[in-house]
Amino acid sequence: MGDYAYAAPATVDSTVELLSSSANSGTRTQVLAGGTDVLVQMRSTDRGARLIVDIKQLAETNVLSVGEDEIYIGAAIPSAILNENAELKGLLPGLIESADLIGSTQIQGRASIGGNLCNSSPAGDTIPALIANSAVCHIVGADGERDVPVEDFVTGVGTNCMAPHEFLLGLRVPTPKGNTGDAYLRFIPRTEMDIAVAGAGVRLTLDDSGACTAARVGIGAVAPTALVVSEAADALIGTQVDDDALNAAADACSAAASPISDKRGTVEYRIKVVGVLCKRAGAIARDRAKA
Amino acid sequence: MAKVHVSTTVNGQPMDVLVEPNDSLLDTLRDGLGLTGTKEGCATGDCGACSVMLDGRLVCSCLVLGAEAEGKTIDTIEGVADGDGLHVIQQKFLEHAALQCGICTPGFIVAAKALLEKNPNPDETTIRYWLAGNLCRCTGYDKIVRAVQDAADELASPA
Ligand SMILES: Cc1cc2nc3c(=O)[nH]c(=O)nc-3n(C[C@H](O)[C@H](O)[C@H](O)COP(=O)(O)OP(=O)(O)OC[C@H]3O[C@@H](n4cnc5c(N)ncnc54)[C@H](O)[C@@H]3O)c2cc1C
Ligand code: FES
Ligand code: FES
Numbered sequence: 230m231g232d233y234a235y236a237a238p239a240t241v242d243s244t245v246e247l248l249s250s251s252a253n254s255g256t257r258t259q260v261l262a263g264g265t266d267v268l269v270q271m272r273s274t275d276r277g278a279r280l281i282v283d284i285k286q287l288a289e290t291n292v293l294s295v296g297e298d299e300i301y302i303g304a305a306i307p308s309a310i311l312n313e314n315a316e317l318k319g320l321l322p323g324l325i326e327s328a329d330l331i332g333s334t335q336i337q338g339r340a341s342i343g344g345n346l347c348n349s350s351p352a353g354d355t356i357p358a359l360i361a362n363s364a365v366c367h368i369v370g371a372d373g374e375r376d377v378p379v380e381d382f383v384t385g386v387g388t389n390c391m392a393p394h395e396f397l398l399g400l401r402v403p404t405p406k407g408n409t410g411d412a413y414l415r416f417i418p419r420t421e422m423d424i425a426v427a428g429a430g431v432r433l434t435l436d437d438s439g440a441c442t443a444a445r446v447g448i449g450a451v452a453p454t455a456l457v458v459s460e461a462a463d464a465l466i467g468t469q470v471d472d473d474a475l476n477a478a479a480d481a482c483s484a485a486a487s488p489i490s491d492k493r494g495t496v497e498y499r500i501k502v503v504g505v506l507c508k509r510a511g512a513i514a515r516d517r518a519k520a
Numbered sequence: 521m522a523k524v525h526v527s528t529t530v531n532g533q534p535m536d537v538l539v540e541p542n543d544s545l546l547d548t549l550r551d552g553l554g555l556t557g558t559k560e561g562c563a564t565g566d567c568g569a570c571s572v573m574l575d576g577r578l579v580c581s582c583l584v585l586g587a588e589a590e591g592k593t594i595d596t597i598e599g600v601a602d603g604d605g606l607h608v609i610q611q612k613f614l615e616h617a618a619l620q621c622g623i624c625t626p627g628f629i630v631a632a633k634a635l636l637e638k639n640p641n642p643d644e645t646t647i648r649y650w651l652a653g654n655l656c657r658c659t660g661y662d663k664i665v666r667a668v669q670d671a672a673d674e675l676a677s678p679a
């Protein structure tokens with residue numbers, strides 16, 4: 230076992246070089262964004278030495294831009310900065326709320342959406358909201374850049390599709406157009422500072438008559454990875470997003486769930502609650518789309 | 521382990537310190553720089569006793585690496601009072617008996633100061649949510665919330 234080391238490369242190329250050479254020499258490395266998972270793990274479950282590669286000095290990971298077609302959220306941007314951005318909050322209130330749910334004010338000052346995704350916990354709050362928003366992961370590595378749909382990014386509990394020489398530069402989210410709204414809700418036993426028992430994110434678009442023309446539903450904490458539930462989206466598309474449609478979407482979410490029982494909730498409870506959350510988030514997204 | 525040389529500014533003073541690559545900023549402040557006002561309650565981001573300002577943003581110093589302080593500006597509880605003159609928030613904590621053992625107090629004061637700088641007139645709900653990451657095992661929070669409200673009032677219309 231080697232020693233701990235810290236590096237904060239100044240360019241994307243030198244970051245990729247460092248990750249590649251470490252991977253080739255068998256040096257354990259870990260990318261660092263806000264550190265709110267990394268440092269907790271270093272102090273508790275995983276104390277082993279490693280090279281820590283801080284990506285916060287890179288200009289590319291600090292980009293936050295709202296374009297006509299794409300919103301780009303750099304991987305180093307902490308939740309507090311997202312929350313202070315009124316334009317972003319207006320466009321993607323559900324996604325920003327999901328980031329705002331992470332931890333306390335202090336945690337918000339550091340925790341990034343990119344880190345939440347790369348940590349790849351089944352209960353990561355931003356992941357269902359990213360899925361609902363059709364986010365795409367912008368990854369760079371020794372073989373260049375690639376884009377991966379967020380629902381294909383996480384491969385299991387704590388694992389994802391990135392090779393050791395790769396890291397996440399940022400997230401691309403299609404800019405909402407027309408009558409579009411999103412929402413994310415989670416259930417926790419307290420009102421603050423807890424891990425989701427279940428979570429559901431919904432984004433939908435309505436036409437001028439109020440009929441739903443497009444929908445995406447993501448659920449979290451009820452399977453080894455967050456899931457996209459196309460059956461729930463199908464239950465909403467073509468409807469007025471009334472109670473019948475929302476109940477059908479809720480049933481589809483419950484059917485898609487395959488949770489575990491733990492101290493926060495039983496299997497039966499999680500299956501029920503994820504449906505309820507989908508229904509409520511769907512109603513909020515609908516009302517936001519109309520507003 | 522190869523130590524990392526860090527040049528940083530703490531409470532307005534330029535400082536140089538050698539840190540282990542896995543030291544937290546909390547370790548660096550307390551053990552490297554002798555600034556022991558910032559407390560460790562949990563070292564895992566839950567209690568807020570280690571709250572400091574990093575480039576003007578409230579963070580848990582236990583979740584920041586000391587090495588990350590390079591080129592940054594850090595403000596700790598030691599910089600809150602002006603010499604012997606207590607900050608209004610400190611004064612109000614005393615007046616309202618908003619502390620007992622005191623281990624949580626530096627974190628609460630740093631966090632409350634950050635709140636009042638951002639939002640000079642917070643309602644009780646805002647104060648409670650803002651301080652939700654600061655835990656206190658002694659006071660029951662109520663006196664802390666009153667102290668912060670009173671400090672906000674006093675800052676708005678100095679007596
Ligand atoms: C008190 C407390 C409360 C919390 N509450 C919540 C909560 O309510 N909901 C929730 O979902 N989470 C919660 N968390 C967990 C954590 O704060 C979030 O997962 C956060 O979003 C992680 O972001 P970060 O920037 O701090 O990531 P880091 O800790 O820096 O990184 C997390 C993981 O992702 C990897 N990584 C980070 N960035 C990249 C990148 N660009 N490329 C490749 N890999 C990368 C790291 O190597 C690491 O494995 C909480 C944590 C604490 C300490
Ligand atoms: S010591 Fe940092 S949050 Fe408890
Ligand atoms: S006064 Fe003792 S923990 Fe708050």
